[in-house]
Amino acid sequence: MWWRVGHEDHVGPDPPRSEWNCLLRAQGGREDSRSPCSRGRGVPRPACILVSAALKQGQVTPTELCQRCLSLIKKTKFLNAYITVSEEVALKQAEESEKRYKKGHSLGDLDGIPVAVKDNFSTAGIETTCASNMLKGYVPPYNATVVQKLLDQGALLMGKTNLDEFAMGSGSTDGIFGPVKNPWSYSKQYREKRKQKSHGILAGHDPKDSTTIQDPVKPFTLPSLTDMSKLCIGIPKEYLTPELSSEVQSLWSKAANLFESEGAKVIEVSLPHTSYSIVCYHVLCTSEVASNMARFDGLEYGHRCDIDVSTEAMYAATRREGFNDVVRGRILSGNFFLLKENYENYFVKAQKVRRLIARDFVNVFNSGVDVLLTPTTLSEAVPHTEFIREDNRTRSAQDDLFTQAVNMAGLPAVSVPMALSSQGLPIGLQFIGRAFCDQQLLTVAKWFEKQVQFPVIQLQELMDDCSSVFENEKLASVSLK
Amino acid sequence: MATPVLRWCCPGRRWVFAGIGGVSRHGRGVPTGSTSSGKRGQSSVAQQPLITAQKPRKGEREWAAVVGLEIHAQIASNSKLFSGSQVDFAAPPNSLVSFFDASLPGTLPVLNRRCVEAAVMTGLALDCHINRRSLFDRKHYFYADLPAGYQITQQRLPIAVNGSLAYSVCVGKRRSQMVTRTARVKQIQLEQDSGKSLHDSLRSQTLIDLNRAGVGLLEVVLEPDMSCGEEAAAAVRELQLILQALGTSQANMAEGQLRVDANISVHNPGEPLGIRTEVKNLNSARFLAKAIDYEIQRQINELENGGKILNETRSFDYKLGCTVPMRDKEGKQDYRLMPEPNLPPLLLYDSGSLPPGTDPQQVINIDQLREQLPELPRVTREKLVQQYGMLPEHSFALLNEVGLLEFFQNVIKETRAEPKKVTSWVLNTFLGFLKQQNLAVSESPVTPSALAELLDLLDRKAISSSAAKQVTDVKKGNPRAINKLIGLVRRATLGRADPTVIKEVLERQLSS
Numbered sequence: 001m002w003w004r005v006g007h008e009d010h011v012g013p014d015p016p017r018s019e020w021n022c023l024l025r026a027q028g029g030r031e032d033s034r035s036p037c038s039r040g041r042g043v044p045r046p047a048c049i050l051v052s053a054a055l056k057q058g059q060v061t062p063t064e065l066c067q068r069c070l071s072l073i074k075k076t077k078f079l080n081a082y083i084t085v086s087e088e089v090a091l092k093q094a095e096e097s098e099k100r101y102k103k104g105h106s107l108g109d110l111d112g113i114p115v116a117v118k119d120n121f122s123t124a125g126i127e128t129t130c131a132s133n134m135l136k137g138y139v140p141p142y143n144a145t146v147v148q149k150l151l152d153q154g155a156l157l158m159g160k161t162n163l164d165e166f167a168m169g170s171g172s173t174d175g176i177f178g179p180v181k182n183p184w185s186y187s188k189q190y191r192e193k194r195k196q197k198s199h200g201i202l203a204g205h206d207p208k209d210s211t212t213i214q215d216p217v218k219p220f221t222l223p224s225l226t227d228m229s230k231l232c233i234g235i236p237k238e239y240l241t242p243e244l245s246s247e248v249q250s251l252w253s254k255a256a257n258l259f260e261s262e263g264a265k266v267i268e269v270s271l272p273h274t275s276y277s278i279v280c281y282h283v284l285c286t287s288e289v290a291s292n293m294a295r296f297d298g299l300e301y302g303h304r305c306d307i308d309v310s311t312e313a314m315y316a317a318t319r320r321e322g323f324n325d326v327v328r329g330r331i332l333s334g335n336f337f338l339l340k341e342n343y344e345n346y347f348v349k350a351q352k353v354r355r356l357i358a359r360d361f362v363n364v365f366n367s368g369v370d371v372l373l374t375p376t377t378l379s380e381a382v383p384h385t386e387f388i389r390e391d392n393r394t395r396s397a398q399d400d401l402f403t404q405a406v407n408m409a410g411l412p413a414v415s416v417p418m419a420l421s422s423q424g425l426p427i428g429l430q431f432i433g434r435a436f437c438d439q440q441l442l443t444v445a446k447w448f449e450k451q452v453q454f455p456v457i458q459l460q461e462l463m464d465d466c467s468s469v470f471e472n473e474k475l476a477s478v479s480l481k
Numbered sequence: 482m483a484t485p486v487l488r489w490c491c492p493g494r495r496w497v498f499a500g501i502g503g504v505s506r507h508g509r510g511v512p513t514g515s516t517s518s519g520k521r522g523q524s525s526v527a528q529q530p531l532i533t534a535q536k537p538r539k540g541e542r543e544w545a546a547v548v549g550l551e552i553h554a555q556i557a558s559n560s561k562l563f564s565g566s567q568v569d570f571a572a573p574p575n576s577l578v579s580f581f582d583a584s585l586p587g588t589l590p591v592l593n594r595r596c597v598e599a600a601v602m603t604g605l606a607l608d609c610h611i612n613r614r615s616l617f618d619r620k621h622y623f624y625a626d627l628p629a630g631y632q633i634t635q636q637r638l639p640i641a642v643n644g645s646l647a648y649s650v651c652v653g654k655r656r657s658q659m660v661t662r663t664a665r666v667k668q669i670q671l672e673q674d675s676g677k678s679l680h681d682s683l684r685s686q687t688l689i690d691l692n693r694a695g696v697g698l699l700e701v702v703l704e705p706d707m708s709c710g711e712e713a714a715a716a717v718r719e720l721q722l723i724l725q726a727l728g729t730s731q732a733n734m735a736e737g738q739l740r741v742d743a744n745i746s747v748h749n750p751g752e753p754l755g756i757r758t759e760v761k762n763l764n765s766a767r768f769l770a771k772a773i774d775y776e777i778q779r780q781i782n783e784l785e786n787g788g789k790i791l792n793e794t795r796s797f798d799y800k801l802g803c804t805v806p807m808r809d810k811e812g813k814q815d816y817r818l819m820p821e822p823n824l825p826p827l828l829l830y831d832s833g834s835l836p837p838g839t840d841p842q843q844v845i846n847i848d849q850l851r852e853q854l855p856e857l858p859r860v861t862r863e864k865l866v867q868q869y870g871m872l873p874e875h876s877f878a879l880l881n882e883v884g885l886l887e888f889f890q891n892v893i894k895e896t897r898a899e900p901k902k903v904t905s906w907v908l909n910t911f912l913g914f915l916k917q918q919n920l921a922v923s924e925s926p927v928t929p930s931a932l933a934e935l936l937d938l939l940d941r942k943a944i945s946s947s948a949a950k951q952v953t954d955v956k957k958g959n960p961r962a963i964n965k966l967i968g969l970v971r972r973a974t975l976g977r978a979d980p981t982v983i984k985e986v987l988e989r990q991l992s993s
Contacts, residue, residue, distance in 0.1 A: 340815050
C-alpha cells in the first residue's frame with residue numbers, strides 16, 4: 001500500500017558493487033527486526049523437487065496433495081507445530097493451481113507445493129500472532145514479501161507455524177501457544193525443526209526494503225559439484241569448544257574427511273573474535289528489539305488493556321500483558337544499552353566488535369576458502385524438561401554460538417542434517433558461504449546432502465505409536481507450562 | 482560568519498546587546514544552543530561600549546539576550562517521506578495512512594526522492610555544505626501521535642551543515658534604515674512529522690489523526706545569533722520566502738506548514754551565556770516576536786528578583802500572552818538515539834563523483850540541482866533596487882505580499898510611467914487599498930492593466946493625481962466620485978468628449 005502517489009521517485013542509494021559479481025545476498029524474512037535477529041537458512045528439501053515433477057506429470061493433483069497435507073497436519077496436531085491451519089485458503093489455492101496445471105500454465109517449480117510459514121511473517125487475511133498475546137487476533141492487511149513471492153509462484157499456504165514469542169529463544173518453547181514437540185521423539189525437543197521450517201533462503205530483491213542490494217538476481221539452478229579439487233573448505237578452530245558434544249564433533253570430523261577424500265582442500269582457519277560474538281549480538285539485538293517493539297502500544301492494532309486512566313498507564317499495562325518475560329527482558333536490556341550514558345560503551349562498542357567479527361570472515365574468505373564447515377548445534381536436541389532448566393537467555397547464549405556470528409557478518413549459511421545421533425535424533429552441520437555467493441554455497445550443501453543420505457522421518461510409525469498416548473500427553477504438556 | 486559588531490536592536494526595550502561574536506566562555510548552566518557556542522570566540526567584548534535604549538535606572542543591570550531557532554518546514558511533496566501515502570492537509574482524518582505510517586509490524590521505510598531534493602535545494606540556497614553521505618537515526622519517545630514509538634530523523638550526520646541565513650531588520654531612530662543580519666545555519670535535516678492529537682477533555686480522551694504522521698519535514702537549525710523577537714521573526718520570514726521561492730515548502734504558518742521552536746537565554750554582557758529555555762510550537766507569525774520577547778523579559782525579571790532560570794521547555798499561551806511550562810516535558814528525556822537499521826547511508830553525488838554508467842534515476846546530482854535553483858528573494862530584491870532605483874525597504878515590501886511582485890511587474894510592463902511612480906502607487910495606494918478592504922492581491926478588483934492605464938493618464942498629465950486617487954475612490958465604492966471624474970475628462974478633452982460616452986468608458990474601465 002505504499003505505492004507512490006504521483007510521479008515521485010523513491011531514492012535508493014547506490015550500493016557498493018560486489019566484487020564477486022555474485023547473486024544477491026540471501027535474505028530471510030525480517031519482519032520485526034533487522035540483521036542481528038534475522039537468519040536466512042534452510043534448504044529446499046529434495047522431496048519438493050520430486051513432488052513438483054509429480055505434479056507436472058499429473059501423477060498427483062495439487063488438491064490431492066493439499067488434502068494429504070491437511071490430513072497429516074491433523075494427525076500430528078499433538079506436535080503443536082501449527083498455530084493456524086489455513087485449510088480453506090490452501091484448498092482454494094490448490095484448486096487454482098490445478099486449473100493452471102490443466103492448462104499447462106504452471107507458475108514454476110513451486111506451483112502446487114504446500115508450504116507453511118512461521119507465524120511471525122505477515123499473511124494477509126490470516127491471523128499472525130508471533131506467538132504473543134500482543135498480536136493475538138491480529139490479521140495483517142498485507143503479505144510479507146517472502147510470502148508474496150511464494151504465493152506468486154503458486155505455493156499453497158497450509159498455515160502458520162509455532163515459535164518462541166517474537167522468535168526470541170532457541171527452542172520454540174516460549175510462545176503463548178506452548179512448546180513445539182519434536183516429531184523425532186514427541187517428548188523431546190527437536191531444535192533443528194524450527195530452523196528448517198522458519199527460514200527460507202530467498203535470493204531476491206525486495207523493493208520495499210531500502211537495504212536490499214540493487215544488483216539484479218536471476219533465479220538459479222544448482223549444478224552438480226563435479227570438480228572437488230578446486231574447492232577449499234575451511235574449518236574454524238575456535239568452533240571446537242569444550243561444550244561441543246563428542247557425537248557432533250565426530251560427525252564434523254567425518255564431514256571434513258569426506259570432502260578431503262573427494263579431492264577438496266580442507267584447511268583449518270581462525271576466526272579470532274568468535275568468543276565475543278554472543279555478547280556482541282546480545283547488545284545489538286536487544287537494542288534493536290527495544291526499538292522495534294516500541295510500536296506495540298495498543299493504539300493502532302493488537303492487544304489493548306482495559307485501563308484508560310491515562311495514556312501512559314494504558315501503554316504500561318498493554319505491554320506488560322502483551323509481552324512475556326523474555327520479550328520484556330530484552331526490551332529493558334536494549335533500552336539500557338541505548339541510554340545516553342551507556343551508548344558509547346555498549347552499543348557503539350558492540351558495533352565495533354561486530355566489524356571485527358565480520359572482518360574475521362573476510363580475511364578467511366580472502367585467503368582462498370570457499371565455504372566454511374561448522375557444527376550447527378552443541379549437541380542433539382535435549383529433552384524439554386532439561387531444556388527449560390536454564391532460562392531463555394542462557395539457552396540462547398549457549399545454543400546460538402555457531403549460528404549467530406553469520407548474522408553479525410551478513411553471510412549466507414545453511415544447515416544440513418547429516419546423521420541421527422545414538423539417541424536417534426538428528427544432528428546437522430552448518431555451511432557458511434561468501435557474501436553474495438549463495439549459489440556456490442548451496443551447490444556444496446546439495447552435494448553434501450546427497451552424500452550423507454539423511455533418513456526421511458517415518459511419520460506413520462510415529463503417529464501410530466503416539467496417537468494412543470496423545471490424550472495423556474495433552475494433560476502432561478499443560479502442566480509443564 | 483557573524484559580524485562582531487555592536488547592534489542596536491529592539492528600540493524601546495530596556496535591555497542592551499553586545500556584539501554577537503562576544504561571549505564564548507561556557508558559563509554556568511547550559512549554554513544557549515549547541516556546542517558551536519565555543520566557536521564564537523571573541524575576546525574584545527569588554528572594550529566595546531554598550532548602547533542603552535534609555536538611561537538605566539538605579540540598580541538595574543544591563544541584559545543581553547540570545548535566541549536560537551529550530552524551524553520545521555513541511556516539505557511540499559506528493560507523498561510522505563518514507564511511504565507512498567498522499568500528503569494533503571484537508572483530507573478526512575486517518576484517510577491518508579499507509580501500513581507503514583500506522584507502524585504495522587514488518588513495514589519498512591522507503592525514502593522519497595523529492596524530499597531529498599528539497600533538502601538539498603534548501604541547503605544550497607542557505608549556502609550550506611551538502612554532506613555527500615548522511616545518516617538516519619531513530620529518536621525514541623512514547624506519544625500517541627507517534628505510532629512507531631520513534632521518529633526517523635537525522636541527528637548524527639544530517640544532509641546539510643554550516644550555512645547562513647541573511648535577513649534584514651529596520652533600525653535607526655525612525656526605523657527607516659534597513660540593515661542585514663546573518664544567522665548561521667547549524668544544520669538542515671530530514672525527519673518525519675508526527676500525527677495530530679486532539680484532546681477531548683469532555684470525554685477524557687484524545688483523538689489521533691495520523692494523516693500527518695510521516696510527512697517529510699525539513700528541520701532548519703539556526704544558531705543563537707539573534708537577540709530579540711524582531712530579529713527572530715525577520716529571520717523566519719526570510720526563510721519562509723526562500724522556501725516558497727524554491728518550492729520546497731509552502732511554509733504557511735497558519736496551516737502548520739512552518740513551526741518554530743525558540744531557544745532563549747539572557748546574560749549580562751561580557752558574561753557567559755545564561756541557562757536557556759526552549760519555547761515550543763510558535764506557530765503564528767504574529768505572535769512569534771511577542772512570545773520570544775515575553776520570554777526574554779520573563780527571564781530578566783526572574784533573575785533580577787534573585788530567581789533562577791530552569792532549563793525547561795515552555796509553550797506560548799496565545800490567550801494569556803505568556804509562556805508556560807509544558808507539563809509533559811518535565812524531567813530530561815533520553816531519546817535513546819540509535820542508527821535507523823532499515824535505511825542505508827544516503828549518498829549524494831556531484832558531476833565529479835558520479836560513477837560512470839550510473840542510472841540517473843537512482844542518484845541525486847547536487848550540481849544539477851544547483852543549476853536548477855530558482856532565483857532567491859535576496860537576488861530578486863537586489864535586481865529590483867538596481868533596475869528600478871527603489872529603496873531596499875520597497876523591494877522588501879514588494880516581496881512580502883503574495884502576488885504583489887507579479888502585479889508590480891505587470892504594471893511596469895504596460896505603463897510608460899516612471900518605475901518610481903509605479904512603486905509608490907503600488908506600495909502605498911494600491912496596497913493600502915487592499916489592506917483596507919482586507920483583500921489578497923489575487924482578489925484585487927483593480928487589474929495591473931487598469932492601474933497601468935491610470936498611471937499613463939497621470940503621466941500624460943491628462944488627469945491629476947487627485948483625480949487618479951479618486952478613481953480608486955470609485956473602486957472603493959464611492960460612486961459619486963465618477964461624476965467628478967467625468968468632469969475632469971471633459972476638461973482634458975477640451976469639452977469635445979460626450980459625457981455619456983465618457984461615463985460609459987470610465988465605467989467599463991473601472992469595472993474591469
